[in-house]
Amino acid sequence: MKKKTVYVDLFYLNTALTGIKTYMSEFCEAVEENTSDEVSYIFSHNFRQQMASNFYRGNVAYWKKLFYHIYYFFWKQCLLPLKVKKSGADVLICFDFIAPAWPLKAKKLVVIHDAFFWQMPQNYNKFWRAYFIPMIHSGLRGKCTVVTTSFTAKKALEIYSGIHKNIEVIYQCPKLLPEHTQTEGNTLEKFGIQPKRYFLHVGSFDKRKMIQTLVDAFGVIEKKYPGKYSLVLVGERGLSLALDDYDNVVRKIKDENLTAQVKLTGFLPDITVKELYQNAFAYVFPSSNEGFGIPVIEAMNNHIPVIISNQDALMEIAAEAALIHEVGNAESLATMMERLIEDPTLIEELIEKGNRRCAHFNRSSFFNRFEKLIKQP
Incomplete structure (x- = not known):
């Protein structure tokens, strides 16, 4: 059987906080721990370097936020599909709600962690939602499976999001926090x-x-x-x-x-x-x-x-x-x-x-x- 190639989009790790950051990093750690004769993985970025970068994190200047949104769009809709096609990947994994709208030969696994954008629109900038939510839906075109984090999240997505793709539940794992030594106390x-x-x-x-x-x-x-x-x-x-x-x-x-x-x-x-x-x-x-x-x-x-x-x-x-x-x-x-x-x-x-x-x-x-x-x- 032909070995499958999986392209893993890690761009969002340079700004991800808390839950999604843990989700992405734990997957990368798992890939490093497991070798397979059936699947090979290509990471879009070095995940440790992406996690260590604080350029876009925290209380950043407005111009940085604006630049990040523009670059994020350019990455998802232009650079990422080109890289996937060049790699010849059979599967593309996007952990951050958004996959390219381009038609791709690769099957897409898109992780949509929750339905907050649809359930609580008042908590998000209306102009940001106006382009982000259509990007979610356009990225689900073609051969695609949606992955979410719990059966509760799956039910919420089915009720509120308007997503009609198959939704699979994969329970994530917690971060394996390091043991402390001389810092104790x-x-x-x-x-x-x-x-x-x-x-x-x-x-x-x-x-x-x-x-x-x-x-x-x-x-x-x-x-x-x-x-x-x-x-x-x-x-x-x-x-x-x-x-x-x-x-x-x-x-x-x-x-x-x-x-x-x-x-x-x-x-x-x-x-x-x-x-x-x-x-x-x-x-x-x-x-x-x-x-x-x-x-x-x-x-x-x-x-x-x-x-x-x-x-x-x-x-x-x-x-x-x-x-x-x-x-x-x-x-x-x-x-x-x-x-x-x-x-x-x-x-x-x-x-x-x-x-x-x-x-x-x-x-x-x-x-x-x-x-x-x-x-x-």
């Missing part, structure tokens, strides 16, 4: 926190993450257990002005007199995030909308209890291994946080369930599901 000291005495959240400050709700809930805990616990918020601003809730979160922390107890760390390297996971009392994920929810599995991998909102994707991924609160309800969330504080046995039960649940999400099964799609005629 330095991070906790730096942020003024104690082991097993802080609640943790890792992720961007997008409005849908409901971090204000988390701050409100923590305020209840602080009143009941003054000075005993901290709240650590790891992550950068939201991905755009329309999405960002950072300033509102900071204002709420000040208004609630929680500045000393709530730690805003900004972006942290993986080794530091690993240390924070391992020493946390619990992980809290109050988001109102997710396609998957990687931190749920990362927290379980690090043997800490998890609290999630009753958002469908989070409940699908966590299954029975997390406490659940009503989305947007700070009192409900505070009640779950208090349950953990008052019940050590519950903590042990959740950790045990989490250990079993996270075993379902690993790099091998993630990669094998992709290879199964690649090998299909």
Whole structure:
């Protein structure tokens, strides 16, 4: 049987944050770990160099953003199809919603992580949506399979997106965070926190993450257990002005007199995030909308209890291994946080369930599901 050639588009890694960045990097790591007599891979870019670049990340100048959008369009619609044709690839994988509109001989696997663009249009610039959404649909022409991250995301895409292609669900795997060595203890000291005495959240400050709700809930805990616990918020601003809730979160922390107890760390390297996971009392994920929810599995991998909102994707991924609160309800969330504080046995039960649940999400099964799609005629 002829060996299949797969061209992997990694352009977006130079700006990707959080979930999509993990998705792309874990796939690349899996390719490096697995050699195959049936499939060979061509990466459009060096994935480690793309991840290391900060030129387009963070709070960048307007001209950079504009240039990036123009270059992104040029890459997707001009350079990428030419490179795919020149490579003779049988399959093209695009992890970032967009594939070339050009007719290609290669089969396209296009990852559409969620239906947020259609479900929450108010969160995105209307001019940006006016060209981005048509680009999504035009890229699905021809022989194409859509891949998404959960059955919840698949259902949302079927309802809201107008996508009529076959949609396959492939559960992604969490980032395999490095073990910390001599840095142990330095991070906790730096942020003024104690082991097993802080609640943790890792992720961007997008409005849908409901971090204000988390701050409100923590305020209840602080009143009941003054000075005993901290709240650590790891992550950068939201991905755009329309999405960002950072300033509102900071204002709420000040208004609630929680500045000393709530730690805003900004972006942290993986080794530091690993240390924070391992020493946390619990992980809290109050988001109102997710396609998957990687931190749920990362927290379980690090043997800490998890609290999630009753958002469908989070409940699908966590299954029975997390406490659940009503989305947007700070009192409900505070009640779950208090349950953990008052019940050590519950903590042990959740950790045990989490250990079993996270075993379902690993790099091998993630990669094998992709290879199964690649090998299909």
